[in-house]
Amino acid sequence: MGWDFDSRQPIYVQLVRQLTQRILTGVYEPGSRLPSVRDLAQEAQVNPNTMQRAMAELEQAGLLHTERTSGRFVTDDEALLSDQRQQLAATHIAAFFRQMRALGYEPEEALALAKRQGGE
Amino acid sequence: MQSGKEANEMEQNYVFEARDLSRRFGGKRALEGVTFGLGPGHIAGLLGPNGSGKTTLIKLACGLIRPTAGEILVCGSAPCPATKAETAYLPDVACLDDRMRVRDLIKMFGEFYANFDPERARTLINDLGIDEADRLRTLSKGNREKVHLVLTMSRNARLYLLDEPIGGVDPAAREYIIRTILGNYQPESTVLISTHLIADVESILDYALFLRDGQIALQGDADALRESRGQSLDELFREVFKC
Amino acid sequence: MLGKLIKYEFRATARYYLPIFAAMILLGLVLLPIAAHFQGLEFFRRLFTGLYTLAIVILAVMTLVVTIRRFYTHLLKDEGYLMFTLPVTAGQNILGKLIPAVVWAVVSIVLCFVTLLPREIAEGGGIHLHLAGPDVAAGAAILLVCSIVTVILLIAGEILFFYLCMAIGQLFNEHKFLAAVVTFLILSVVFNIVGLTGARSAVIFGTGFVRDGGLESLLTWATAHSLSAGLIAGLAMVVISLIICLILFFITRWLLNRKLNLS
Numbered sequence: 001m002g003w004d005f006d007s008r009q010p011i012y013v014q015l016v017r018q019l020t021q022r023i024l025t026g027v028y029e030p031g032s033r034l035p036s037v038r039d040l041a042q043e044a045q046v047n048p049n050t051m052q053r054a055m056a057e058l059e060q061a062g063l064l065h066t067e068r069t070s071g072r073f074v075t076d077d078e079a080l081l082s083d084q085r086q087q088l089a090a091t092h093i094a095a096f097f098r099q100m101r102a103l104g105y106e107p108e109e110a111l112a113l114a115k116r117q118g119g120e
Numbered sequence: 121m122q123s124g125k126e127a128n129e130m131e132q133n134y135v136f137e138a139r140d141l142s143r144r145f146g147g148k149r150a151l152e153g154v155t156f157g158l159g160p161g162h163i164a165g166l167l168g169p170n171g172s173g174k175t176t177l178i179k180l181a182c183g184l185i186r187p188t189a190g191e192i193l194v195c196g197s198a199p200c201p202a203t204k205a206e207t208a209y210l211p212d213v214a215c216l217d218d219r220m221r222v223r224d225l226i227k228m229f230g231e232f233y234a235n236f237d238p239e240r241a242r243t244l245i246n247d248l249g250i251d252e253a254d255r256l257r258t259l260s261k262g263n264r265e266k267v268h269l270v271l272t273m274s275r276n277a278r279l280y281l282l283d284e285p286i287g288g289v290d291p292a293a294r295e296y297i298i299r300t301i302l303g304n305y306q307p308e309s310t311v312l313i314s315t316h317l318i319a320d321v322e323s324i325l326d327y328a329l330f331l332r333d334g335q336i337a338l339q340g341d342a343d344a345l346r347e348s349r350g351q352s353l354d355e356l357f358r359e360v361f362k363c
Numbered sequence: 364m365l366g367k368l369i370k371y372e373f374r375a376t377a378r379y380y381l382p383i384f385a386a387m388i389l390l391g392l393v394l395l396p397i398a399a400h401f402q403g404l405e406f407f408r409r410l411f412t413g414l415y416t417l418a419i420v421i422l423a424v425m426t427l428v429v430t431i432r433r434f435y436t437h438l439l440k441d442e443g444y445l446m447f448t449l450p451v452t453a454g455q456n457i458l459g460k461l462i463p464a465v466v467w468a469v470v471s472i473v474l475c476f477v478t479l480l481p482r483e484i485a486e487g488g489g490i491h492l493h494l495a496g497p498d499v500a501a502g503a504a505i506l507l508v509c510s511i512v513t514v515i516l517l518i519a520g521e522i523l524f525f526y527l528c529m530a531i532g533q534l535f536n537e538h539k540f541l542a543a544v545v546t547f548l549i550l551s552v553v554f555n556i557v558g559l560t561g562a563r564s565a566v567i568f569g570t571g572f573v574r575d576g577g578l579e580s581l582l583t584w585a586t587a588h589s590l591s592a593g594l595i596a597g598l599a600m601v602v603i604s605l606i607i608c609l610i611l612f613f614i615t616r617w618l619l620n621r622k623l624n625l626s
Contacts, residue, residue, distance in 0.1 A: 007322045008351030010343035042302045045295075047163050047326040050343065182448045184623055205450035215444035231367050232449050
């Protein structure tokens with residue numbers, strides 16, 4: 001899973017999104033220790049300050065927490081993670097319906113198509 | 121990090137600072153009224169087309185030339201041997217004696233720069249697959265430039281000045297250079313990358329100084345500029361310079 | 364720091380001087396005395412003498428070329444980007460080139476004398492001194508020492524003069540070396556008119572002086588007069604040549620500090 005950035009948007013915003021994605025999909029498992037800001041910045045090829053800013057936002061959101069000497073850890077609060085996953089799913093679904101409507105499919109039709117395709 | 125106007129209001133220990141800096145060559149104004157302050161822990165871009173005064177600014181920082189007006193300060197002092205010890209400069213030209221062997225260059229840097237880390241240099245050079253016993257002139261141009269980059273980045277300096285480090289190299293080399301710059305990041309140091317090829321280094325910059333005709337056209341936090349303009353720094357650059 | 368600069372400069376220039384020194388020692392102290400000693404080696408005697416003369420000519424030319432080139436290419440061309448961003452002052456960069464250059468020049472001259480010595484002694488040369496008394500001898504000794512110091516200072520001054528011309532030449536954006544040569548010619552003419560003929564003449568004059576018994580007569584003159592005459596004359600020579608060196612040094616240093624013009 002590579003890091004991909006669109007330079008037109010603030011990078012820290014994109015980092016927040018991509019880190020959240022990794023956490024919610026389990027790439028960084030709950031309770032696991034994250035690489036240091038420097039290492040992660042090098043891996044993503046971004047400025048360490050930008051990475052730090054993104055991680056600070058994730059801490060604010062409760063997805064990460066810092067142990068003073070041991071570094072940053074992914075939360076193991078399943079309720080929070082589940083909640084976040086639902087929120088992210090909701091945005092994906094909203095985008096789906098939006099795109100389908102643009103093609104001319106109303107939500108009921110879109111849902112029916114999705115069920116048929118999902119069943120295959 | 122503050123913009124030029126707010127700099128005077130707050131006490132900051134800037135690593136690299138210019139106050140109304142000007143430099144003329146005969147009748148030509150290479151730099152005019154340049155003011156900015158870079159604190160530690162940043163990777164900043166000095167962005168502008170060729171001839172905009174970037175190299176002049178860097179030469180002033182290195183003490184190779186003197187201002188005609190205003191001040192330039194490195195760690196609070198005008199450029200002198202003490203600031204040169206804390207300034208790691210990677211120029212656009214090849215300036216190492218290419219008769220020397222790589223290991224002799226490592227030794228020389230260690231002798232003249234107290235903050236040079238020979239082990240780090242050796243590790244990076246070995247990773248490149250370069251033999252320390254090789255003379256510089258037997259290496260390819262790309263490898264020569266990488267050796268110079270490694271030597272420069274193996275110093276624990278406060279200010280790194282990289283003049284067009286990624287000019288015309290292949291993508292693999294570009295990635296290596298960026299990785300080396302990031303790998304060397306220290307919270308007490310500041311890196312200034314001077315370039316006109318912005319797309320290549322955008323992602324690692326957290327501050328941008330746009331230089332046009334010797335004056336600062338725009339400066340600010342990279343993400344803040346992207347947010348307020350809805351553009352990448354590269355697009356912003358093209359717009360500012362209409363090229 | 365200056366010590367390190369000097370060390371690296373010696374290392375970079377030794378490759379040029381040491382082979383010639385070795386050749387001169389070999390020819391002058393080994394091969395020529397052998398050829399001169401045995402009968403029937405006339406051909407070899409002439410050959411070695413010719414080679415020795417050639418060696419001296421090469422040494423003289425090479426000293427000049429190396430001294431000038433080292434300063435020009437290492438400080439005023441691309442490598443200057445490294446040298447002037449090292450944590451050293453411009454003065455240290457100048458001395459880092461000047462001191463090794465002077466040392467090499469002095470060693471060259473001493474070596475010439477030393478390698479010629481066996482031949483001189485064999486042909487019955489030498490310096491005869493008639494000393495009228497111990498304090499007069501002291502005066503002569505002081506004068507001798509001051510002469511040597513003066514010659515060394517004048518050599519340094521001559522090299523500094525080359526450096527100054529190059530420092531002026533690099534002010535121009537194009538044809539820097541040509542500008543340096545033109546500056547050299549113009550300033551040489553000016554100084555000749557003013558009366559400072561430079562170390563070239565002093566050194567040539569000095570060595571010829573010694574060979575033709577000039578030193579003898581100078582010392583005899585000094586010994587005929589009092590201690591103070593030798594002292595005053597000696598110190599005057601040293602002070603004047605020192606002042607010349609200092610002036611050249613400070614102007615060159617100012618130019619490299621304020622007016623450095625790397626491409």
